[in-house]
Amino acid sequence: MQLTDSLQSLFIDTANALKGSARRLFMARTTKELGPGGQRRAERELGWNRVTIRKGIRELESGFTCLDAFALRGRKRAEEHLPYLLSDLQDIVDSQSQTDPRFRTQRLYTRLSATEVRRQLIAQKGYTDDALPTVQTITTKLNNLGYFPKKVAKSQPQKKFRPPTPSSTR
Numbered sequence: 001m002q003l004t005d006s007l008q009s010l011f012i013d014t015a016n017a018l019k020g021s022a023r024r025l026f027m028a029r030t031t032k033e034l035g036p037g038g039q040r041r042a043e044r045e046l047g048w049n050r051v052t053i054r055k056g057i058r059e060l061e062s063g064f065t066c067l068d069a070f071a072l073r074g075r076k077r078a079e080e081h082l083p084y085l086l087s088d089l090q091d092i093v094d095s096q097s098q099t100d101p102r103f104r105t106q107r108l109y110t111r112l113s114a115t116e117v118r119r120q121l122i123a124q125k126g127y128t129d130d131a132l133p134t135v136q137t138i139t140t141k142l143n144n145l146g147y148f149p150k151k152v153a154k155s156q157p158q159k160k161f162r163p164p165t166p167s168s169t170r
Contacts, residue, residue, distance in 0.1 A: 001034055003045055011046055021065040024056030031057070078133045078141065086145065088125045089138070092117055093147050110147050114139040 003011075011030055018026055030046075031038035031053050042048045059065050079085055096112045112120075114135045121127045132138075142148070 003034075003041075008045060015046070015048065020068055021056075021059060024052055024066075025060055026056075027053050028056030028060040032060075078137055082127070082131065082133075085133075086141065088121060088127075089117065089141060090145060092120050092124065093142065093145075110142070114142060117142065 015023055015026060027042065027048055031042045031048075034041055039050050039053050042053060043050050055066060093110050093112060096110050118132060118135055118138050121132060122129060133141075
């Protein structure tokens with residue numbers, strides 16, 4: 001089979017549009033149509049990986065698709081590295097929490113900022129600075145646990161009230 005420029009671009013664009021096992025099956029079928037030496041030819045002319053082509057051929061011949069473990073990749077959650085982090089967060093924040101003053105919601109507000117919670121985790125619970133997640137992550141964990149750090153308003157000086165003068169009451 002002769003691969004013209006239009007066929008090459010068609011095969012490459014189609015393979016790029018597909019994902020996972022559908023892409024591997026397309027590559028396997030295409031290399032089978034190329035005949036003997038099709039894997040090397042597809043690698044050379046289409047830029048496909050021969051390992052991926054072989055995996056697709058195995059899937060095509062056996063009928064079983066190989067599952068991609070995308071969910072197992074990436075960064076693990078902070079709770080997996082520090083199994084007692086959530087319970088320690090609750091211990092620290094529970095003593096400083098209060099419900100909504102108007103009782104309109106079930107939210108628990110805390111006067112502690114996430115930075116202060118992080119400092120107390122280091123001081124009280126014995127965590128190291130390097131082992132703990134960032135302040136932003138601790139804020140997210142507190143929100144997921146149902147605690148919402150609320151900024152406490154600083155006291156404002158009261159304005160001086162002047163009693164009205166008798167001349168201005170006319």
